Amino acid sequence: MSLYEFIREDLIKVNLTVDNQDQLFETLFIEAYQRGYVKKDYLQKLKEREAVFPTGLSMGEYSVAIPHTDPEFIINPFIAVATLEKPVSFHLMEDKSKQTEVNMILMLGLNEPHSQLKMLQEIMTLIQDKSKIEQLLKAQTPIEVQEILKKNRS
Amino acid sequence: MKKVLVACGAGIATSTVVCNRVENLLKENGIEAEVIQCKIAEVANRQDDADLIVSTTILPTQYKIPAVIATAYITGINMEALDQKIIDHLK
Numbered sequence: 001m002s003l004y005e006f007i008r009e010d011l012i013k014v015n016l017t018v019d020n021q022d023q024l025f026e027t028l029f030i031e032a033y034q035r036g037y038v039k040k041d042y043l044q045k046l047k048e049r050e051a052v053f054p055t056g057l058s059m060g061e062y063s064v065a066i067p068h069t070d071p072e073f074i075i076n077p078f079i080a081v082a083t084l085e086k087p088v089s090f091h092l093m094e095d096k097s098k099q100t101e102v103n104m105i106l107m108l109g110l111n112e113p114h115s116q117l118k119m120l121q122e123i124m125t126l127i128q129d130k131s132k133i134e135q136l137l138k139a140q141t142p143i144e145v146q147e148i149l150k151k152n153r154s
Numbered sequence: 155m156k157k158v159l160v161a162c163g164a165g166i167a168t169s170t171v172v173c174n175r176v177e178n179l180l181k182e183n184g185i186e187a188e189v190i191q192c193k194i195a196e197v198a199n200r201q202d203d204a205d206l207i208v209s210t211t212i213l214p215t216q217y218k219i220p221a222v223i224a225t226a227y228i229t230g231i232n233m234e235a236l237d238q239k240i241i242d243h244l245k
Contacts, residue, residue, distance in 0.1 A: 093228070
């Protein structure tokens with residue numbers, strides 16, 4: 001399955017305003033939980049995991065974050081996309097002592113790693129694609145985000 | 155045969171991509187090795203019969219075997235240097 005097939009229109013948040021990482025996670029969790037994508041414990045586990053194994057990625061000129069947690073808290077697999085009005089701090093995946101300001105979030109709800117390889121590779125290609133990230137950050141509606149990601153389809 | 159542990163925090167997202175990348179890298183370079191995907195928390199118990207740890211996440215402890223951080227495969231920055239580092243460890 002490709003990345004696009006995991007994108008859910010109701011899990012796309014454009015120009016979201018949050019004050020910090022906790023608020024970001026809570027906002028995205030509520031959307032995912034209400035629609036039956038995740039179990040109730042997901043939020044707590046997501047926060048715990050992010051604290052121990054952060055998911056901020058500095059790509060040089062910009063930063064993204066790919067928060068996710070263990071597969072057992074996922075009911076229906078998904079990728080939630082959020083662009084932020086003002087960035088929030090994430091610790092770096094490879095070095096917890098460093099932080100980066102992130103305004104592009106891809107929250108991954110995955111439950112089968114091997115069959116999802118293609119989609120994961122597409123995510124990595126996407127986050128490395130500066131022009132695509134710029135387009136996503138400029139998008140004003142969830143539909144626009146979907147359209148940009150649709151073009152990403154290989 | 156050499157054994158490589160590919161680890162990330164949840165053992166599900168970044169390690170899946172890195173696992174595939176490392177498998178192909180070793181194949182291309184004629185290095186016969188078993189590549190195992192796991193959570194970083196499992197590495198301590200599995201290191202005894204392994205030769206190298208490739209982790210996309212921070213290492214929570216010191217290991218007996220060499221470990222390399224593979225975030226480069228996620229960001230795409232300096233991937234070739236990381237390829238070489240892994241090959242050198244397994245030669």
